[in-house]
Amino acid sequence: MPVPLASIQHGVDSIWGKYTELKAGKHILLNASSGKGKSTFTMLVIGLRADYEGLITFNGQDIKEFSPFDWTKIRQDKISVIYQDLQLFPSLSVAENLILKNDLTNLYSEKEMLQMLEKLEIEDKWNQKCGLLSMGQQQRVAIVRGLLQPFEWLIMDEPFSHLDIDNAKRCIEMIDSRCKELNAGFVLTTLGDNHGYQYDQELKL
Amino acid sequence: MLDKLLFKNQDKKQLIIAVIGAFMGITFLITSIHYIIKVNEFGKGTDVFGPNTIIVQKKVTNANSLNLSKTDFSAQELVKIKKEPFIVEVQPVISNNFDVSFETSDPLVPYFRTDVFIQTVDQRFLDVKTDQWHWSEGDEFVPMIMPREFLVMLNTFMSASGIPQISDDLAKQVKFKFKIWNGTGMERVNARIIGFTNEVSSLLVPASFMKFGNDKYSDGTDQKITQIIISGKESEFGLVEDLLNKRGLESKNAQMIVGRLKSVVGTLFVVVLGISIITVLASGLVLLQYMQLLMSKNAYEVRTLLRIGYSPKVIIRRFFVYFVKIFGIVSVLALVVFFIFKYFLDEMFASGGLYIDTKLTYISLISLLIAYILFSLASFNTAKREIFKQF
Numbered sequence: 001m002p003v004p005l006a007s008i009q010h011g012v013d014s015i016w017g018k019y020t021e022l023k024a025g026k027h028i029l030l031n032a033s034s035g036k037g038k039s040t041f042t043m044l045v046i047g048l049r050a051d052y053e054g055l056i057t058f059n060g061q062d063i064k065e066f067s068p069f070d071w072t073k074i075r076q077d078k079i080s081v082i083y084q085d086l087q088l089f090p091s092l093s094v095a096e097n098l099i100l101k102n103d104l105t106n107l108y109s110e111k112e113m114l115q116m117l118e119k120l121e122i123e124d125k126w127n128q129k130c131g132l133l134s135m136g137q138q139q140r141v142a143i144v145r146g147l148l149q150p151f152e153w154l155i156m157d158e159p160f161s162h163l164d165i166d167n168a169k170r171c172i173e174m175i176d177s178r179c180k181e182l183n184a185g186f187v188l189t190t191l192g193d194n195h196g197y198q199y200d201q202e203l204k205l
Numbered sequence: 206m207l208d209k210l211l212f213k214n215q216d217k218k219q220l221i222i223a224v225i226g227a228f229m230g231i232t233f234l235i236t237s238i239h240y241i242i243k244v245n246e247f248g249k250g251t252d253v254f255g256p257n258t259i260i261v262q263k264k265v266t267n268a269n270s271l272n273l274s275k276t277d278f279s280a281q282e283l284v285k286i287k288k289e290p291f292i293v294e295v296q297p298v299i300s301n302n303f304d305v306s307f308e309t310s311d312p313l314v315p316y317f318r319t320d321v322f323i324q325t326v327d328q329r330f331l332d333v334k335t336d337q338w339h340w341s342e343g344d345e346f347v348p349m350i351m352p353r354e355f356l357v358m359l360n361t362f363m364s365a366s367g368i369p370q371i372s373d374d375l376a377k378q379v380k381f382k383f384k385i386w387n388g389t390g391m392e393r394v395n396a397r398i399i400g401f402t403n404e405v406s407s408l409l410v411p412a413s414f415m416k417f418g419n420d421k422y423s424d425g426t427d428q429k430i431t432q433i434i435i436s437g438k439e440s441e442f443g444l445v446e447d448l449l450n451k452r453g454l455e456s457k458n459a460q461m462i463v464g465r466l467k468s469v470v471g472t473l474f475v476v477v478l479g480i481s482i483i484t485v486l487a488s489g490l491v492l493l494q495y496m497q498l499l500m501s502k503n504a505y506e507v508r509t510l511l512r513i514g515y516s517p518k519v520i521i522r523r524f525f526v527y528f529v530k531i532f533g534i535v536s537v538l539a540l541v542v543f544f545i546f547k548y549f550l551d552e553m554f555a556s557g558g559l560y561i562d563t564k565l566t567y568i569s570l571i572s573l574l575i576a577y578i579l580f581s582l583a584s585f586n587t588a589k590r591e592i593f594k595q596f
Contacts, residue, residue, distance in 0.1 A: 046512070048512065068596050069516065069517075069518075071596075072514060072515070072517070075512065075513065076514040081512070087513065088509075089210055089506060089509065091210070091213070091214065096206055096209070099206060100206050100210070100510075101514075103206065104514050104515065145513070149514065
């Protein structure tokens with residue numbers, strides 16, 4: 001249970017304060033209204049917050065025992081995150097944002113990255129600064145960046161909130177294809193809409 | 206890419222101020238350390254006397270000539286001088302109480318003979334090896350220290366005789382003899398030059414030889430102390446000079462000028478060194494503060510890099526290398542300016558008659574290295590602390 005959420009009344013089916021297991025390769029929908037801790041959940045599982053009571057384990061190990069270097073390794077090839085606030089570098093171009101991430105693993109060529117953008121219909125933004133893009137365009141760049149690494153889990157914190165149905169569909173197809181390719185699971189946090197995404201398990205906060 | 210993200214958007218005013226400060230501080234640091242060493246070394250090796258050592262006597266006045274006051278030193282006077290805080294050592298200079306003449310005794314040089322005045326000073330005032338400055342009856346020769354002006358005179362004689370003049374080193378190979386005598390007896394003792402001095406006008410011999418001569422050939426009169434040898438503390442030569450004036454003492458002018466010059470120049474460079482150290486520290490701190498400011502301004506970028514999987518080590522290294530490079534460039538520039546300074550200062554000293562050794566001092570370069578290492582350590586720690594704050 002995150003300390004700031006301890007004073008809030010949670011529903012009977014909320015996972016906070018209960019034993020919950022996220023099984024490898026499963027597609028999980030994390031459904032909750034605003035303020036129930038969707039982003040907090042993301043921050044906890046990626047090691048950005050430690051203000052919680054109870055125990056969180058990853059592959060059987062208490063995550064509080066992880067060193068900054070363990071977290072670096074996890075963020076590089078175990079868990080990829082598409083943050084709600086996107087976490088792009090507005091002063092860098094789309095290309096630079098993607099290359100900066102790809103440099104960690106060198107999984108893709110520039111051509112392949114450009115093709116991914118093309119699938120999401122923003123290939124023409126390659127040299128444009130991220131800070132000058134619309135929120136929907138930025139969200140697509142963040143999604144592509146999230147896929148530029150190997151992962152066992154993809155955590156998506158309201159990734160389609162600024163996308164129209166068609167664009168969200170294109171993004172879902174790309175994410176689905178990549179998850180299948182890696183045999184990876186994902187957690188999709190949402191305010192209620194599953195955006196047509198197929199999932200194995202729904203969790204509530 | 207990382208450098209563009211982390212270092213492109215900076216307000217470089219503070220960086221430029223810190224860089225200028227560090228550049229000036231390092232330049233003066235190397236320069237002052239170099240010249241403190243060189244000024245202290247000045248005169249060393251060219252004379253057997255230590256750099257802060259002078260031989261003094263009482264000024265001869267009309268009163269002395271009329272026998273109204275004495276030119277010799279009493280034991281109490283020596284004790285009083287020794288008590289002064291800036292005096293390291295005081296010893297009487299013992300003179301011969303017997304007749305002495307000095308002559309060449311070498312087939313390679315023409316015969317030359319003159320009556321001389323010999324004196325002895327304690328070993329600790331001399332920059333000669335103990336085993337060299339020793340004599341006892343039966344030894345092969347008496348070691349002696351010759352006034353350089355005596356060698357000049359000898360060379361003038363050689364030149365007038367149509368014989369090539371002799372260098373310091375060659376003079377040390379020439380065999381000489383002392384003839385010592387009184388009304389009842391006489392003997393000759395072999396002698397060799399082991400060093401030269403500009404500070405005294407008499408031949409210096411070991412105390413044991415002087416005792417031997419005085420015991421065996423003394424004319425019976427009491428030994429008077431008319432000269433004393435004083436060793437003053439480094440950089441406090443001005444106080445020694447005041448003492449001499451106060452007590453009506455005098456020394457060879459050249460000794461006083463060099464001592465005074467070394468004292469003043471040395472003190473000046475110590476002041477510059479102090480200011481330099483403060484400047485280097487202050488500019489180093491400003492650079493580190495700028496580093497912190499830069500990391501605070503880039504807190505979002507650093508945090509995001511960590512979130513997308515960049516290792517703290519990689520980001521720490523970027524900041525560390527960036528600032529160490531800046532300090533490195535500043536150090537190289539300071540070194541270049543130091544060489545330019547050195548060229549002009551050496552010229553200036555030489556034109557003023559102060560021929561300072563122009564070789565580089567390793568300590569000044571080591572001081573630069575120490576400043577560089579300290580800055581590198583401090584910048585690494587600052588980078589580490591600030592990056593882990595964002596984790």
